[in-house]
Amino acid sequence: MKQLIVVLLLGLSTITNAQTATITPGTKAPEFELKNVDGKTVSFKKFGNVKGYIVVFTCNTCPYAKAYEQRIIELNTKYTPLGFPVIAINPNDPEVSPGDSYEKMAERAKSNKYEFPYLFDEGQKITAAYGAKNTPHIFLVKHTKDGNIISYTGSIDNDPENNKADKTNYLEHAIAAVTSGKDPELAITKAIGCTVRRKKQ
Amino acid sequence: MQYKSQKLKVLLISVDFKSKLKTSVVPFVKKHGLKNQIFVLNEQDQQEYINRIDSTWSGALPATLIIKNQTRKFFEKEFTYSELVEEYQKVK
Numbered sequence: 001m002k003q004l005i006v007v008l009l010l011g012l013s014t015i016t017n018a019q020t021a022t023i024t025p026g027t028k029a030p031e032f033e034l035k036n037v038d039g040k041t042v043s044f045k046k047f048g049n050v051k052g053y054i055v056v057f058t059c060n061t062c063p064y065a066k067a068y069e070q071r072i073i074e075l076n077t078k079y080t081p082l083g084f085p086v087i088a089i090n091p092n093d094p095e096v097s098p099g100d101s102y103e104k105m106a107e108r109a110k111s112n113k114y115e116f117p118y119l120f121d122e123g124q125k126i127t128a129a130y131g132a133k134n135t136p137h138i139f140l141v142k143h144t145k146d147g148n149i150i151s152y153t154g155s156i157d158n159d160p161e162n163n164k165a166d167k168t169n170y171l172e173h174a175i176a177a178v179t180s181g182k183d184p185e186l187a188i189t190k191a192i193g194c195t196v197r198r199k200k201q
Numbered sequence: 202m203q204y205k206s207q208k209l210k211v212l213l214i215s216v217d218f219k220s221k222l223k224t225s226v227v228p229f230v231k232k233h234g235l236k237n238q239i240f241v242l243n244e245q246d247q248q249e250y251i252n253r254i255d256s257t258w259s260g261a262l263p264a265t266l267i268i269k270n271q272t273r274k275f276f277e278k279e280f281t282y283s284e285l286v287e288e289y290q291k292v293k
Contacts, residue, residue: 006211006289007266009242009254022259063217063225134261155260158247161218190251192216195261195279 154189
């Protein structure tokens with residue numbers, strides 16, 4: 001007997017297709033100059049003397065991004081003094097996802113008191129350069145004499161809902177390793193989240 | 202409905218948070234009048250279950266798995282209805 005099953009894994013938002021390979025740890029972090037919600041242009045160079053950067057592709061609209069928003073704010077508070085400031089980039093096309101327009105980004109950054117840049121990726125070029133898959137998608141970058149190198153990609157932790165007693169903070173472990181001059185034991189994880197919203201090809 | 206005679210079953214799996222079952226998932230199902238069998242994922246470790254579903258899956262939603270006899274085809278993309286029907290019909 002013929003048997004066929006179609007399984008659909010869904011979040012509660014509608015999402016579109018996107019396929020570029022995620023950049024791997026050990027390779028150079030693509031440079032960017034993107035417009036921040038305050039109107040100023042932000043690049044790695046603007047930060048001066050740092051040990052690295054926590055680059056996070058996140059957005060206004062995805063339930064997973066919203067679930068991690070407070071943790072991203074706290075990461076910036078904790079790690080900026082330790083030399084790893086947060087840089088948030090919104091990877092979505094606002095024509096497909098109107099809630100991710102530059103204006104809506106500025107509103108959210110203001111009302112939720114972001115103390116880190118929240119950058120608009122015009123044309124989704126930087127999103128493609130990093131191969132960001134979904135929101136939120138983390139890229140830990142370390143600053144070296146040879147430039148900015150990707151150290152870790154994936155999720156912040158293994159607890160999107162933030163209610164596990166025994167959660168593993170992948171990102172914090174990776175930062176600790178980089179700070180002590182080592183490579184993270186776990187340099188790549190997968191991240192559940194909403195696919196980057198792009199126009200249909 | 203269209204493919205009922207072919208013994209096709211379309212299962213929907215919500216990967217939303219378990220705590221949102223009553224506040225988000227159930228209202229969504231009612232609003233859209235869904236008659237499918239619907240599950241809410243109850244897994245502990247995303248690193249493990251993502252690979253168990255398909256090793257090529259990055260974790261991005263939505264994702265679709267078509268299973269027929271011994272064939273499994275996995276898609277990490279959004280489908281229109283006609284695109285989904287086309288992929289379904291390609292699986293022999």
